[in-house]
Amino acid sequence: MIGMQMVAIIFALWMIYFSYLHYRRGEFSKVEFTLWEALWVGLIFVVIFPVSVKFILQAFSITRTFDLVVIVGVVVLFGVTFRNYVIVKRIERKLENSVRNDSLKNLHDK
Amino acid sequence: MKTYVVIPAHNEAARISHVLADVRSHVPDYGVIVVDDGSKDDTAAVAKKVMDVTVVRHRINLGKGAALKTGCEAAMKYGADILVLMDADGQHKASDVPKIVETLKNEQADIVFGARTIGRDMPFMMMVGNKFLSVAISLLFGYYVSDTQSGFRAFRAGVYPALAWSGVAYEAETEMIVRAAKNKLKFSQMQIQTLYHDKYKGTTVFDGVRILFNILMWKFL
Numbered sequence: 001m002i003g004m005q006m007v008a009i010i011f012a013l014w015m016i017y018f019s020y021l022h023y024r025r026g027e028f029s030k031v032e033f034t035l036w037e038a039l040w041v042g043l044i045f046v047v048i049f050p051v052s053v054k055f056i057l058q059a060f061s062i063t064r065t066f067d068l069v070v071i072v073g074v075v076v077l078f079g080v081t082f083r084n085y086v087i088v089k090r091i092e093r094k095l096e097n098s099v100r101n102d103s104l105k106n107l108h109d110k
Numbered sequence: 111m112k113t114y115v116v117i118p119a120h121n122e123a124a125r126i127s128h129v130l131a132d133v134r135s136h137v138p139d140y141g142v143i144v145v146d147d148g149s150k151d152d153t154a155a156v157a158k159k160v161m162d163v164t165v166v167r168h169r170i171n172l173g174k175g176a177a178l179k180t181g182c183e184a185a186m187k188y189g190a191d192i193l194v195l196m197d198a199d200g201q202h203k204a205s206d207v208p209k210i211v212e213t214l215k216n217e218q219a220d221i222v223f224g225a226r227t228i229g230r231d232m233p234f235m236m237m238v239g240n241k242f243l244s245v246a247i248s249l250l251f252g253y254y255v256s257d258t259q260s261g262f263r264a265f266r267a268g269v270y271p272a273l274a275w276s277g278v279a280y281e282a283e284t285e286m287i288v289r290a291a292k293n294k295l296k297f298s299q300m301q302i303q304t305l306y307h308d309k310y311k312g313t314t315v316f317d318g319v320r321i322l323f324n325i326l327m328w329k330f331l
Contacts, residue, residue: 106167
């Protein structure tokens with residue numbers, strides 16, 4: 001398990017660095033940066049102290065902390081996919097309107 | 111009655127001048143609007159060289175549905191009474207343009223769909239997919255159009271708000287039929303001749319699956 005824990009910790013540290021990088025570039029607001037950092041620090045905490053989430057495991061009848069992480073991960077992925085879908089649709093619509101309106105602006109009188 | 115032919119075009123520099131010359135020779139008094147949908151070749155420049163043709167250009171490629179919408183809106187701005195839609199790849203014969211307008215007038219229809227002749231010329235997968243979509247639309251909306259994917263059609267400008275599709279790609283043609291059915295528009299069909307120049311262009315099997323999915327969405331959501 002130590003090997004898996006090491007991989008998870010390195011991944012979380014890597015993501016902490018990237019979150020900080022996006023914040024410094026002005027792509028993340030302070031709130032976004034704080035939320036992402038809290039998520040990655042939380043992940044490291046759970047990886048080092050798996051017993052800390054025992055109460056959640058008992059409440060949902062989950063055997064291992066690893067299973068909980070996988071379940072939460074899948075749920076988050078579904079949420080992110082849905083959000084991305086909505087955002088892409090919105091951007092597509094805006095892009096279409098912008099390009100079409102722009103082309104019609106140059107229409108000469110008949 | 112002011113009639114406009116709307117031609118969406120994407121990378122058709124090689125054929126567009128021939129298509130436009132053909133249209134001009136058959137219907138010299140109709141307005142012609144070419145929508146260059148973000149072509150990477152000289153489609154717009156070639157089309158502009160043809161006399162009395164309005165060329166509208168999308169900065170990027172949006173899809174056939176979006177190009178048709180832009181073309182129709184341009185025609186509406188010019189005060190069109192009748193709109194004819196046809197493809198830019200030369201698969202439709204310009205000699206059918208006055209015929210479809212006559213059909214629209216004589217049969218007092220709101221919209222006329224050009225139906226390609228099913229025969230050896232039509233690719234097999236296109237034929238099967240097309241029939242399948244026709245039956246699906248007929249069962250779900252009670253509107254049997256024998257060639258749902260034909261890009262050759264004509265309608266009265268007055269029904270454009272009822273038809274105005276939201277699809278940007280090939281599903282727009284099917285959406286037009288579904289909207290016509292939902293708004294109980296009077297329709298007619300006309301046999302047209304088709305020449306298939308490019309087997310890699312047009313609706314693919316994946317488009318067909320996406321269109322079927324959209325048909326179910328339009329019915330149940």
